[in-house]
Amino acid sequence: MNADGSDPWVPQPWRVRDLRRDTSDVFSMQMAPLEGVAPPFKPGQFNMLYQFGQGEVAISISGHAPDGGILHTVRAVGAVTRVLEQIAPGTVLGVRGPFGNGWPVEELRGHDVVIVAGGLGLAPLRPLIEWLALHRADYGRVDIIYGARKPADLLYPTDIARWQRDCNIRMRVTVDNASPGWPGEIGAVTHLVPSIDLDPAKTLAVVCGPEVMMRFTVLALQQEGMEQSAIYLSMERHMQCAVGYCGHCFYGPHFICRDGPVFRFDRLHGGLIVPEL
Amino acid sequence: MTPLEQLAAHPFFAGFDPALLAVLEPCVHERQFGKNEVLMRQNQEIRECHFVLHGRIMLETCDTRGVCMPIQTLEGGAVAGLSWLVPPYHSFFDARVLEPVTTLAVDCQCLRLAMDNNHDFGYKFLKRAVRSVMNRLQASRLQLAEVYAHPTEPRR
Numbered sequence: 001m002n003a004d005g006s007d008p009w010v011p012q013p014w015r016v017r018d019l020r021r022d023t024s025d026v027f028s029m030q031m032a033p034l035e036g037v038a039p040p041f042k043p044g045q046f047n048m049l050y051q052f053g054q055g056e057v058a059i060s061i062s063g064h065a066p067d068g069g070i071l072h073t074v075r076a077v078g079a080v081t082r083v084l085e086q087i088a089p090g091t092v093l094g095v096r097g098p099f100g101n102g103w104p105v106e107e108l109r110g111h112d113v114v115i116v117a118g119g120l121g122l123a124p125l126r127p128l129i130e131w132l133a134l135h136r137a138d139y140g141r142v143d144i145i146y147g148a149r150k151p152a153d154l155l156y157p158t159d160i161a162r163w164q165r166d167c168n169i170r171m172r173v174t175v176d177n178a179s180p181g182w183p184g185e186i187g188a189v190t191h192l193v194p195s196i197d198l199d200p201a202k203t204l205a206v207v208c209g210p211e212v213m214m215r216f217t218v219l220a221l222q223q224e225g226m227e228q229s230a231i232y233l234s235m236e237r238h239m240q241c242a243v244g245y246c247g248h249c250f251y252g253p254h255f256i257c258r259d260g261p262v263f264r265f266d267r268l269h270g271g272l273i274v275p276e277l
Numbered sequence: 278m279t280p281l282e283q284l285a286a287h288p289f290f291a292g293f294d295p296a297l298l299a300v301l302e303p304c305v306h307e308r309q310f311g312k313n314e315v316l317m318r319q320n321q322e323i324r325e326c327h328f329v330l331h332g333r334i335m336l337e338t339c340d341t342r343g344v345c346m347p348i349q350t351l352e353g354g355a356v357a358g359l360s361w362l363v364p365p366y367h368s369f370f371d372a373r374v375l376e377p378v379t380t381l382a383v384d385c386q387c388l389r390l391a392m393d394n395n396h397d398f399g400y401k402f403l404k405r406a407v408r409s410v411m412n413r414l415q416a417s418r419l420q421l422a423e424v425y426a427h428p429t430e431p432r433r
Contacts, residue, residue: 078287119425176420178347185350186335188419191412194288194354213424216415223412 006039008243009115011050011094014038017069018089023153025076027085028062031093032069042102042216043127044234044262047072048242050094051087055080058239058257060124061098063079073155090122099242100261103128103206104232111204116189118147118209122155124234124261129159133167133239140203142169143196147189147202147213150177189213193220200225208234218265228266234271235261235268280305284381287328288354289405297398304387308380316372316380317358323368325382327357332378336370345371349417355410361385 006012018030032038041061049072050056057080062073063241065075072233076085084093105128113132132142144163148154154173163169174185185192189209205221207214210229214233237249238257244258251268278286281302283401308327310316317323319338333352339345348370351357357372357380366385392399 121425147425149423153425174350176423176425180337180345180347182347185333185352186347187349188416188424190419191349191416195352197354210424212422213419216419216424220412221317 008096008099009241011048011056011096013092014095016087016089016091016093017065017067017212019087022073022155026073026153026155027076028073029084030065030069030071031095032065033065033095034092037068038070039098041070041098041127043100043105043131044102044124045100046124046239046242046261047095047097048099048239049080049084050096051080051083052092052094054083054214056094056096056240057084058099058242060234062123062126062132064127073120073126075120082144096242099257101259103131103234103262104204104264105131108132108204108206109138110140112199112202113142114193114198114203114205114221115144115209115240116146116193116205116221117144118189118213118217119149120155121207121209121213121234122146125206126156126159128206129163130168131204133163133169134207136168142167143188143198144169144171145174145192145196146171147174147209150175151179151182151184181249188216190216190220193224196224198208198224198226199228200227204230204232206232206234211236229264231265233268234260235263280307280381281379283330284328284383285308287330289328289356289409293401293405297401299397300391300395300398301383301388302418304384304391305381308382310374310378310380312374312377314374314378315372316374316378317368317370319368319370321368323358323361323366323385325358326361326373326385327372327380327382329353329357330379330381333375334378335373338370345373349420349426350375356406358385359406359410361388362406362410379391 012038013034014031015030016031021027046058046060048056048061059072062071065071074081076082164171178186178192207217229236239257240246244255249256284305331353336348337345360368
């Protein structure tokens with residue numbers, strides 16, 4: 001049973017109100033249920049989006065949209081997402097969710113927070129950053145490191161500017177490749193970690209991005225003195241049922257969909273290094 | 278704070294034995310660079326290794342027309358000019374100031390002499406330098422790997 005009492009197996013009809021292209025292969029959809037309002041969600045949770053006749057795909061929730069809707073940011077990379085990329089506003093999709101545990105907003109309270117995002121990894125972190133901005137006094141220093149391949153691949157530029165300007169959040173943006181004149185940093189996210197000058201005794205870190213990037217980021221955070229138990233990751237595996245029955249998203253003893261997608265690193269058996277886990 | 282005390286507080290030297298570090302006293306002094314100044318130029322001898330305190334530096338490689346390609350940015354806590362370590366002690370890149378920079382500049386000849394004369398210092402210093410080079414190498418590999426792209430199918 002979902003939090004709103006609905007059956008988690010049955011997709012509810014939602015209308016795509018707006019579809020905006022963010023980068024060459026990433027787009028954001030504002031969606032809302034045909035009836036009622038979108039169910040509440042926790043930062044870091046995901047929905048299953050069903051394009052009727054095509055298939056279903058797990059997509060992180062990227063935030064609230066106007067008029068009670070929800071924002072999903074999607075990379076067009078597979079069969080379903082490539083079809084979603086082509087739909088017009090007004091299209092009705094099936095939606096199940098929200099699913100998963102979400103980011104540990106309560107555990108983060110009272111701590112300095114370091115957020116490291118790579119590529120599309122900023123999308124599931126966006127609701128967490130908005131939460132921190134909204135409850136800013138409850139948290140210590142907030143540092144964000146965000147990396148992308150090139151400036152044109154950066155997501156949410158308006159939000160990034162607002163977080164820095166209005167929310168007392170220190171934001172560092174870095175790209176792998178840039179043309180002369182790029183005002184930000186150049187290099188992998190890992191090379192910015194030492195510059196944060198974090199205090200390991202009072203800092204918790206959250207990391208989201210491709211698994212290789214997360215593995216090296218964890219190493220960089222550990223070099224700065226952070227314990228495994230102070231680092232949270234959002235894991236990605238192929239999710240199908242989203243409620244811990246089908247087994248497609250097994251990761252060691254965990255179902256990513258039900259027990260995750262967010263894990264404290266010391267509880268993540270295999271620690272990102274065990275092959276075929 | 279003396280330059281040596283500042284050097285001891287630089288992340289590169291975190292936990293370094295102060296008695297050993299003292300051999301660098303005659304080698305180190307504070308330097309400041311304004312925007313667009315160049316700390317070192319490609320193919321020219323590196324006379325000073327810079328332990329960056331504040332500011333931002335761009336490493337870039339330039340063609341003979343002066344058209345430059347940005348490679349990486351460095352900032353407080355970083356080390357610029359690691360090529361002092363191996364002959365011919367030439368820089369491979371230009372290091373240009375993006376935002377005013379304060380560094381602790383260590384004279385490279387003086388540093389090499391200190392390492393030759395005090396092997397205990399030299400060994401411990403070299404371990405730090407290798408770690409710094411290793412971190413830079415891994416970060417460069419990640420840059421090359423397009424690590425933010427969506428992963429392809431797992432290897433079977």
